[in-house]
Amino acid sequence: MAAVMASPSPARAFDFDYRSPARVEGSPLPCGPGCSDRLEEVCAASQKRVMQWRKERSQxxxxxxxxxxxxxxxxxxxxDELQADLVAVEELMEAARHFREEGSKLGEAVLQCMKAAGDRTEVIAQAKEILxxxxxDYRKELDAEERRxxxxxxxxxAQQLDIEDFLWRYSRCLGLEVSRVAAQTVKLNFTLLDEATPEREFSVVLCLAKEGYAASSCSPEVPELPELVERLNQDALSASAVPLFVCGLRRAFAAV
Incomplete structure (x- = not known):
């Protein structure tokens, strides 16, 4: 990205020589003392400020x-954490249903035992009330779990919509699109790198396995990719490792 931002713009049709006519051999135009020097200083200062602005903008x-x-x-x-929580809630609901079935069976066994004792009517009424x-209680717990x-x-x-909105704005401004293609695998798709064809796509698939990060399906191929992946694995625990990899890959694509 920095290479693209800092690259000099092509020469324009109105560029001309700011040097004093007196310093240009064979020039027929006169010039007063000090005029050309001042103009050259102003032009040099302007060019310096433009280069500084480009550098700060790139950073x-x-x-x-x-x-x-x-x-x-x-x-x-x-x-991922929310999905794990959803699985845990489903397991709790299944356990609640199981407990309700066990409670029903236990109630039936209690009724049978009390019937054998003799006081059949009173015991049945009490058991029904307990059940x-x-x-x-089980219904309330189930309703609470369903609401949760x-x-x-x-x-x-809602969070997924926010992420999609952020990715859309990120893609529109910087030409980078990140999409998940499999578990722990994303595709990085770059645009806005080719000045002649801004919509041209540069992409690579990045996945995380037990042995570390791995890159594949790089289009177009760049010779810096193995070195970038190796550096990413060396600094895998650093929060800036992945952003540095993305920036380095974007510079490599821009150089193609």
Whole structure:
């Protein structure tokens, strides 16, 4: 990205020689003393400020890209945690249904034992009341779990919409699109790198396995990719490892 931002713009049709006509051999135009020197100083200062602005702009865009990628990875971890919570809630609901069935069976056994004791009518009434209360408690617990599951699903959906909106804005501004293609596998798709064809796509698939990160399906191929992946695995525990990898890969694509 920095290489693209800092590259000099092509020569324009109105560029001309700012030097004094007196210093240009064979020039027929006169010039007063000091005029050309002052003009050259102004032009040199302007060019210096433009180069400084380009450098600062490039650094700011790199920092924004790093922060954006870190936020994307954080949001993906949050989604994984929410999915794990949903699985745990389903297990709790299954356990609640199992406990309700066991309670029903236990109630029937109690009724049979009390019938054998003789006081059949009173015991049956008491057992029914106990079972009714237990069933009501189980129903309340099940309703609470269902409400909690619905709230978690709604929160997960809202969070997913926020992430999609962020990725859309990120893609529109910087030309980087991150999409999940499999478990712990994402595809990095770059655009806005080719000045002649801004929509041209540069992509690579990045996955995380037990042995570390691995890259595949790089289009177009860049010779720096093995070195970038090796550096990413060496600094895998660092929060800036992945953003640095993305920036390095983008520079490699831009150099193609």
């Amino acid at each position: 700011a865009m790199n920092l924004a890209a790093q922060r954006g990628l870190q936020e994307i990875l954080h949001e993906e971890d949050v989604l 009714r209360g237990a069933r009501e 599951l619905a709230e978690m699903k709604e929160a997960s959906r």
